[in-house]
Structure formats: C-alpha cells, structure tokens
Amino acid sequence: MEKINPEETLVIVTADHSHVFTMAGYPTRGNDILGKVIGNDSRGEPLTDYATDSNGLPYTTLGYANGPGYIPGDRPDLTSVDTAAPDYRQEATIPKRSETHAGEDVAIYAGGPGASLLHGVQEQNVIYHIIAEALKKTGHVEHSGEHGKGRR
Structure with missing residues (x-):
C-alpha cells in the first residue's frame, strides 16, 4: 500500500469462491471458536453446560457440509473430546477426501x-x-x- x-x-x-465451512449453534460471546458450543439462557447469560443437538450430544461451532471429517453412523459424543487439538477434524455431513468450493456470495x-x-x-x-x-x-x-x- x-x-x-x-x-x-x-x-x-x-x-x-467460498467453501462449505460454516459457523453455527448460537454460541455465547467469547465461546472458544474451536470448542463445543455453550449457549445462553433467556437473559443472554452463558449456560454452564454444552448446547446439544436433538440427540442430546454436544456439537462444535465449526463444521463442514462435506469433507474428511465425515463420521459414518451416529455422531460421536464430543463431551470429553479436545476439539481444539491440532489433529481434531471438524465434523462433516457428506464424506469426501477434501471439502469443496461453495456458492455463497x-x-x-x-x-x-x-x-x-x-x-x-x-x-x-x-x-x-x-x-x-x-x-x-x-x-x-x-x-x-x-x-x-x-x-x-
């Protein structure tokens, strides 16, 4: 410049182009971006437990629509998993060797x-x-x- x-x-x-990477789950302010989602109560205060999916399992803020992070069968229980570890692969919904480009603006x-x-x-x-x-x-x-x- x-x-x-x-x-x-x-x-x-x-x-x-974009990628099929997403941030989801309504995490509380300051939630570790690599961590599991901790939500808020009705007053906007952080909860003490992880937010859970419809099967009662915690999930991460980050995820992919496709890629090597696909896990066949039921989702694993991430409660005791170090999702910030360098070798942790964020979950993906469709199995692929690598994730793909996407079409968002x-x-x-x-x-x-x-x-x-x-x-x-x-x-x-x-x-x-x-x-x-x-x-x-x-x-x-x-x-x-x-x-x-x-x-x-």
Missing part, C-alpha cells in the same frame, strides 16, 4: 476511486465495469496493442 496513491488507485480485496472490500460503488451483493461482471470506470476517472486506461499488450 506504500507504493500507491490512494487518490488514484482503486484497491479491491475479494475472493473467487463472498465479501468485497475496496478503497480509492470508485470504491463507493462496491457494496452489498454484486454480480461478478459488475466488478469489471467498476474497475473500467475507475481507470477512466484516473486517466489510466490502457489500449490493446497489436499483440494484446497494453500501451498508453
């Missing part, structure tokens, strides 16, 4: 000329047009040369 002029450079940070952050146009949900092709507009505003439009190389 030290090598750019923020007055004339549109900087965009985004991703090309991804965040986009921007600063510089045209950044105000990047907000909310946008079709990915709109981002191209915003970049093209920013290039026009700053006078940095490149024209295609004979072999596709840019020139001013």
